Amino acid sequence: MQAFLRGIHDGNWGDAASVLGVLISLIGFAVTIIALVRSKSAAKRVGEAVGAVRQQLSLRSVAVDLSALMSDIEEIKLLHRFGAWDAMPIRYSAIRRRLFLVKGGTPDLTKSQKASIQGVIEQFRVIEETVEEALASKEAPKDVAALNKLATQQSDKLTAVLVAVQQEIGAIDEH
Amino acid sequence: MSTEEKTLQLVQRLHAKTKSGEVPWERTSRPGTFQAAFPNHIVKLSAFQNLDTPDALDYVISVFDESGTILENASDVDLQKVSPGVKVFQLMEELYEAARRQALDVDSALDSLLSELS
Numbered sequence: 318m319q320a321f322l323r324g325i326h327d328g329n330w331g332d333a334a335s336v337l338g339v340l341i342s343l344i345g346f347a348v349t350i351i352a353l354v355r356s357k358s359a360a361k362r363v364g365e366a367v368g369a370v371r372q373q374l375s376l377r378s379v380a381v382d383l384s385a386l387m388s389d390i391e392e393i394k395l396l397h398r399f400g401a402w403d404a405m406p407i408r409y410s411a412i413r414r415r416l417f418l419v420k421g422g423t424p425d426l427t428k429s430q431k432a433s434i435q436g437v438i439e440q441f442r443v444i445e446e447t448v449e450e451a452l453a454s455k456e457a458p459k460d461v462a463a464l465n466k467l468a469t470q471q472s473d474k475l476t477a478v479l480v481a482v483q484q485e486i487g488a489i490d491e492h
Numbered sequence: 493m494s495t496e497e498k499t500l501q502l503v504q505r506l507h508a509k510t511k512s513g514e515v516p517w518e519r520t521s522r523p524g525t526f527q528a529a530f531p532n533h534i535v536k537l538s539a540f541q542n543l544d545t546p547d548a549l550d551y552v553i554s555v556f557d558e559s560g561t562i563l564e565n566a567s568d569v570d571l572q573k574v575s576p577g578v579k580v581f582q583l584m585e586e587l588y589e590a591a592r593r594q595a596l597d598v599d600s601a602l603d604s605l606l607s608e609l610s
Contacts, residue, residue, distance in 0.1 A: 417558075428531050432516070435558055436529025440520060442560040447521045467521055 372425055373489045376482050379423050383479040386415060390472040394465045400457055402448055409445035413438050425485070430478045437471045444468070496574040499566045503553055503580070506535065507587045510594065517591040526591045532558045537588050551584035 393408055420426065420434045444464060451458045458464060493501075506528070509515045515528045517537075525538040534556040542548040555564045572580040593599065 420558075431531035432529045435531060435534065436516075436518065436527065438558070439527060439529060439534045439556065439560060440518075444521050464521060467519070470518070 369489055369492065373486060375423055376425060376486050376489070379419055379426075380479060380482050380486065382415060382419050383475050383482065386412060386419075387472050387475050387479070390468050390475075394468050397461050397465055397468070400461075402452055402457055405448050406445050406452075409441045409448070413441050413445075416441075426478075427481075430481060433474050433478055437474055440467060440471050494574060495564060496566060496571060499553065499555075499564055500571045500575050500578065500580065502535070502555070503571065503583060503587060504578075506553075507583055507590075510587060510590045513594070515591075515594075517595040519595045526588075526595045528591070533563075534558075534560075537584075537591050539588055549585075551581070551588050553584070 389408070389412060393405070393412075396404060396408070416434050416438045420431055420438075426434070444467065447464075448458055506515060510517065517526045517528050520527050520536070522538070524540075525536055527534055527536045536554045536556070538552045538554070539549045540552060542550050550567050550569060552565060552567045554562055556562055568581045568584045571584075572578075
């Protein structure tokens with residue numbers, strides 16, 4: 318600054334202009350850096366918001382799937398009571414396939430929720446085996462009440478996962 | 493470490509964690525078989541009548557992958573062969589009984605009966 322003032326005082330306009338140029342460059346550089354930092358944090362905020370929306374959509378989709386699965390399990394119990402055994406294996410497979418999709422396609426599920434879903438998948442696999450064996454020997458499964466109790470327990474486990482997922486959606490909404 | 497030794501280690505760990513209530517055992521549609529689910533695997537415990545001594549039971553542990561394919565299957569007799577120093581039958585019998593009681597919620601049933609009879 319002293320060089321700049323001395324330059325003006327001495328009538329040496331060239332030196333003064335070059336010092337002024339350096340100063341303007343430094344200010345411009347600082348402004349650019351501030352703008353860059355601001356735009357980066359804004360981009361980060363946008364990225365976080367997009368992530369939250371994506372997570373919320375994924376969890377909402379899981380909630381819809383779980384509700385539909387629970388309603389299908391109720392239908393399965395009804396069909397058990399009617400003795401519609403021939404139609405059952407395909408329904409058990411469909412439930413397992415959809416549960417696989419829920420478990421595999423939702424990284425936000427906790428370990429315990431994934432374990433719970435895996436348990437339901439396995440229970441329906443064994444129920445399917447039991448019914449297939451009965452069909453192969455041209456008999457109806459012996460204990461329909463026990464099968465339905467087991468189906469109810471699976472539905473209850475999915476309800477617990479659904480409640481946790483809905484709480485998670487609520488927590489994201491609050492943010 | 494052989495597969496049998498690892499399986500025995502799994503039995504020991506399940507025994508300890510089941511005792512502290514950390515393994516969620518549940519009944520299955522197969523009588524005498526109980527399962528515990530993990531994110532990508534299922535462990536099942538079954539009790540079978542011993543073929544040579546019909547009064548005695550054999551305990552079997554099975555590990556399945558997420559699609560239901562059996563990965564490993566071992567009885568107390570198989571595991572005893574690789575670890576003569578461990579009381580495998582006793583370990584698996586205790587594990588099976590603890591799993592059965594938890595899966596069938598035996599404690600709650602007994603509590604309920606005790607309160608009705610008090």
